[in-house]
Amino acid sequence: MTHAVSADRVDALWSAVVAGDEYAAAGIVFAALDGGIPAEDVLLDVVAPVQAKVGLEWAANRISVAQEHAATAINDRVIAAMAHHPVARVEPRLGRVIVACIDGEWHALPARLLAEVLRLRGWRVDFLGAKVPVQHLISHLHLTGPDAVALSSSIATRLPTAHATITACQAAGVPVLAGGAAFGVDGRYARLLGANAWSPDARGAADLLADGLPQLTAEAHQPIDDLPHLADQEYTMVARTARSLVKQTMADLAERLPVMREYTSQQLDRTGEDIAHIVDFLATALYTDSLELFTGFLRWTSEILAARGVSGRFLLPTLDVLAVQLKDFTRASRFIKEACDDLGRALDEA
Amino acid sequence: MSTSEEQSVRLAEAEYGSVIRAAPSPVVVVGSDGTLVELNDAADLVFPTARPGLPLADAVPSWLARAHRESSGQPVRGLIAGRAFQAHATRLGDAVAWWLIDETEEQRTKQLLEVERERTAFLAHASTLLLSSMNLGRCMEITAQLASEYLADAAVVILPPVVNKLTMVWRARGGQAVREVLAADPATVPGLDIALRGFPPVPSRWIDPASVADWIIPDGLGPVGSVAVVPLPGQGVPAGALVLLRTSSRAVFTENEEVFARLFAARAGAAMAAARLYAEQANITEILMRDLIPPQLRHVDGIEFAGGYQPSGVAERVGGDFYDLHPAGQAGRETFIVLGDVCGKGLEAAAMTGKIRNTLHALLPLATNHLRVLTMLNSALLSSHHTRFATLVFASAVRDGANVRLRLTNAGHLPPLIVRKDGTVEEAQTQGSLVGVLPTVHASTAVVHLEPGESCVLYTDGITEARGGPLGDTYFGEQRLKDVLAECAGIPSEAIVERVQMLAEQWIGDNHHDDIAVVAITAPRHREDR
Numbered sequence: 001m002t003h004a005v006s007a008d009r010v011d012a013l014w015s016a017v018v019a020g021d022e023y024a025a026a027g028i029v030f031a032a033l034d035g036g037i038p039a040e041d042v043l044l045d046v047v048a049p050v051q052a053k054v055g056l057e058w059a060a061n062r063i064s065v066a067q068e069h070a071a072t073a074i075n076d077r078v079i080a081a082m083a084h085h086p087v088a089r090v091e092p093r094l095g096r097v098i099v100a101c102i103d104g105e106w107h108a109l110p111a112r113l114l115a116e117v118l119r120l121r122g123w124r125v126d127f128l129g130a131k132v133p134v135q136h137l138i139s140h141l142h143l144t145g146p147d148a149v150a151l152s153s154s155i156a157t158r159l160p161t162a163h164a165t166i167t168a169c170q171a172a173g174v175p176v177l178a179g180g181a182a183f184g185v186d187g188r189y190a191r192l193l194g195a196n197a198w199s200p201d202a203r204g205a206a207d208l209l210a211d212g213l214p215q216l217t218a219e220a221h222q223p224i225d226d227l228p229h230l231a232d233q234e235y236t237m238v239a240r241t242a243r244s245l246v247k248q249t250m251a252d253l254a255e256r257l258p259v260m261r262e263y264t265s266q267q268l269d270r271t272g273e274d275i276a277h278i279v280d281f282l283a284t285a286l287y288t289d290s291l292e293l294f295t296g297f298l299r300w301t302s303e304i305l306a307a308r309g310v311s312g313r314f315l316l317p318t319l320d321v322l323a324v325q326l327k328d329f330t331r332a333s334r335f336i337k338e339a340c341d342d343l344g345r346a347l348d349e350a
Numbered sequence: 351m352s353t354s355e356e357q358s359v360r361l362a363e364a365e366y367g368s369v370i371r372a373a374p375s376p377v378v379v380v381g382s383d384g385t386l387v388e389l390n391d392a393a394d395l396v397f398p399t400a401r402p403g404l405p406l407a408d409a410v411p412s413w414l415a416r417a418h419r420e421s422s423g424q425p426v427r428g429l430i431a432g433r434a435f436q437a438h439a440t441r442l443g444d445a446v447a448w449w450l451i452d453e454t455e456e457q458r459t460k461q462l463l464e465v466e467r468e469r470t471a472f473l474a475h476a477s478t479l480l481l482s483s484m485n486l487g488r489c490m491e492i493t494a495q496l497a498s499e500y501l502a503d504a505a506v507v508i509l510p511p512v513v514n515k516l517t518m519v520w521r522a523r524g525g526q527a528v529r530e531v532l533a534a535d536p537a538t539v540p541g542l543d544i545a546l547r548g549f550p551p552v553p554s555r556w557i558d559p560a561s562v563a564d565w566i567i568p569d570g571l572g573p574v575g576s577v578a579v580v581p582l583p584g585q586g587v588p589a590g591a592l593v594l595l596r597t598s599s600r601a602v603f604t605e606n607e608e609v610f611a612r613l614f615a616a617r618a619g620a621a622m623a624a625a626r627l628y629a630e631q632a633n634i635t636e637i638l639m640r641d642l643i644p645p646q647l648r649h650v651d652g653i654e655f656a657g658g659y660q661p662s663g664v665a666e667r668v669g670g671d672f673y674d675l676h677p678a679g680q681a682g683r684e685t686f687i688v689l690g691d692v693c694g695k696g697l698e699a700a701a702m703t704g705k706i707r708n709t710l711h712a713l714l715p716l717a718t719n720h721l722r723v724l725t726m727l728n729s730a731l732l733s734s735h736h737t738r739f740a741t742l743v744f745a746s747a748v749r750d751g752a753n754v755r756l757r758l759t760n761a762g763h764l765p766p767l768i769v770r771k772d773g774t775v776e777e778a779q780t781q782g783s784l785v786g787v788l789p790t791v792h793a794s795t796a797v798v799h800l801e802p803g804e805s806c807v808l809y810t811d812g813i814t815e816a817r818g819g820p821l822g823d824t825y826f827g828e829q830r831l832k833d834v835l836a837e838c839a840g841i842p843s844e845a846i847v848e849r850v851q852m853l854a855e856q857w858i859g860d861n862h863h864d865d866i867a868v869v870a871i872t873a874p875r876h877r878e879d880r
Contacts, residue, residue, distance in 0.1 A: 106852050106855075172482060243859075
């Protein structure tokens with residue numbers, strides 16, 4: 001498939017998806033399959049880019065969250081329809097792989113694409129879907145005894161849960177392949193959390209599985225074994241008191257910024273959500289001991305706010321009042337200070 | 351040498367002489383010319399040919415003679431007549447006394463201790479690996495792997511036969527485990543049929559390797575020198591048998607090794623039995639649960655139905671909220687959908703939802719009259735031993751040109767919400783009493799028309815009463831739900847359900863929550879042109 005043909009199809013599918021026209025969307029995909037384009041290429045070079053565009057368009061405030069959900073639902077139906085096309089029917093001849101999203105992870109489409117690609121390559125695939133509780137995943141592993149688990153997570157704040165899930169799968173004797181934006185563009189968090197393999201995309205993941213994941217023979221290990229810095233308890237304290245931190249930050253902010261006293265309840269909700277996000281990311285940064293995870297989130301947030309006509313400068317006083325509450329926490333204080341400096345530089349450059 | 355010095359040496363020699371003779375362990379004294387000067391009674395026993403005056407090299411083993419020549423001062427070790435000795439040298443004037451300590455027993459004990467240590471470590475390792483999985487196939491593989499690495503050159507794990515079929519895992523040392531189901535007769539391997547029935551094994555020295563059937567031997571293992579068959583004891587019932595194979599170059603199994611193999615088999619058998627039990631239980635639960643789990647909703651006659659369900663318990667899959675769909679048999683007929691909430695949560699409430707769903711299924715032929723269905727459901731619930739009650743919403747949906755016509759009946763439940771194209775959110779005008787408490791029920795039915803892209807949303811109080819938010823203690827409430835739905839105008843039913851569920855879950859955060867169920871019914875936005 002030439003790139004131009006692929007780009008045309010991506011544009012056509014995008015138009016159908018934002019229009020919410022699933023029949024047109026399915027038509028484009030079926031035409032591609034009938035035209036002899038391999039099903040894997042249709043999934044990864046047409047459907048996947050459209051889904052990626054959904055996220056970008058939302059970030060740029062060109063589509064609403066509801067439209068984002070709608071587009072995703074249409075894409076999902078398109079993938080389901082594709083599975084019924086004769087070329088997409090493949091008898092399993094390889095082993096068994098479980099594909100699941102980390103608990104709390106709602107973005108199931110990347111995992112769904114991987115599940116379909118693996119199925120096309122001849123694996124027997126159990127797709128467990130979005131937000132799979134660890135207990136369900138583990139009992140499924142015990143029942144089916146798969147060759148590997150592929151775990152997907154797109155939100156960095158799920159990393160502590162991802163870690164617990166990876167450890168649990170390995171304790172059940174099954175190697176773990178991690179994927180998704182949460183694990184970092186270079187897979188650093190997958191390595192940090194002890195995943196057996198990481199892949200940036202579905203093709204890479206399928207290739208890795210074809211080569212065989214390392215067999216687990218090592219003794220089960222505990223999360224603390226991977227992350228000795230957790231011994232300072234800062235993550236635990238921040239995560240456990242997150243709600244009261246948010247509450248106090250809201251109160252302190254209202255004292256500093258008189259304009260907040262005139263906020264509508266909806267505006268207060270939004271502000272509370274933003275602060276809760278900051279606290280969640282700070283906790284995750286403490287968990288992974290990654291300053292970059294925190295600074296990266298704040299830069300991204302300020303860009304998202306900018307696209308919605310809100311200045312990212314609002315984040316600075318929030319970080320300030322948060323720093324006051326966490327002054328006794330060495331690592332947290334350092335993270336907040338460095339993130340403030342970094343955000344200040346980014347705002348000056350913009 | 352002065353007289354006094356000579357005196358003291360002689361005195362010392364005399365004292366040493368008596369000490370040496372009285373020593374319980376062998377002592378030989380070697381003069382400066384390399385001949386034996388003296389040896390005690392114990393040494394006589396050890397070196398029967400040694401006599402004073404003989405050169406040392408003619409009287410003792412070469413290792414001791416060499417140690418004397420080299421005179422390093424360090425203790426040395428060696429064998430004398432098959433026993434292990436340690437020899438220490440001390441100077442006696444010009445002479446040297448060699449003190450011999452028999453350490454045969456000590457070395458044997460050390461060796462035994464070393465073997466025991468290795469075995470304990472192996473058993474601990476085996477237990478860890480075996481306990482990690484509750485999957486029978488994997489337990490069999492781990493058993494075969496451990497046995498072929500530590501106990502034999504190859505191992506075969508066999509489950510008790512099921513209708514003359516044997517499920518087995520083979521593994522040769524360093525190889526891959528191979529799983530297979532084979533129609534083979536256990537009687538063709540001596541001792542195997544007995545072991546599979548859980549009886550004590552035949553000692554391996556009684557098994558003639560030549561009499562063992564070929565099917566048990568892994569491909570490429572080569573000629574078999576010895577065979578041991580060990581039962582894998584389960585919890586009260588046999589879990590299977592382990593066959594250990596050694597190639598001819600290796601020694602046969604000692605009694606001690608067979609005892610150890612049984613210790614290992616006890617752990618492997620327990621793990622396999624637990625895995626089998628787990629699979630059986632999970633299978634039963636799965637079958638019983640199948641009818642309690644809310645169904646996957648689908649599109650019927652172009653009308654979009656989507657549902658989402660989140661039980662309150664993290665580990666639970668069912669609870670007191672439910673929904674169900676009965677598709678129209680043919681075009682022009684109504685599709686019946688129900689969403690409800692039984693008082694209580696967990697498995698007991700779920701069993702009640704199952705009863706309601708079954709009852710409603712039976713009452714479907716009456717569904718043209720919602721109130722009649724409600725009345726009969728109410729009497730069915732009153733006559734049962736349950737003390738629970740339920741609130742419900744019925745919806746009957748049918749295509750009406752480009753639109754969808756809905757009949758909605760609310761029995762004590764939260765009002766269905768209608769999402770119009772322009773983002774207006776209306777409550778359906780239907781009210782009624784809950785079921786399962788009062789002898790009679792009453793309810794009014796509302797008729798609602800959905801234009802293309804418009805939706806009707808049914809939900810349980812798990813959403814509106816979800817406590818959380820950024821501050822952790824605020825109810826989600828009906829107004830927030832309406833605000834969310836207003837943004838969902840014109841989007842597919844799956845997207846509405848996902849959006850509502852996701853926001854509710856984010857709102858809840860780490861808080862505890864009740865069961866949550868959402869159903870969206872959406873009129874098709876585009877004409878089906880295929």
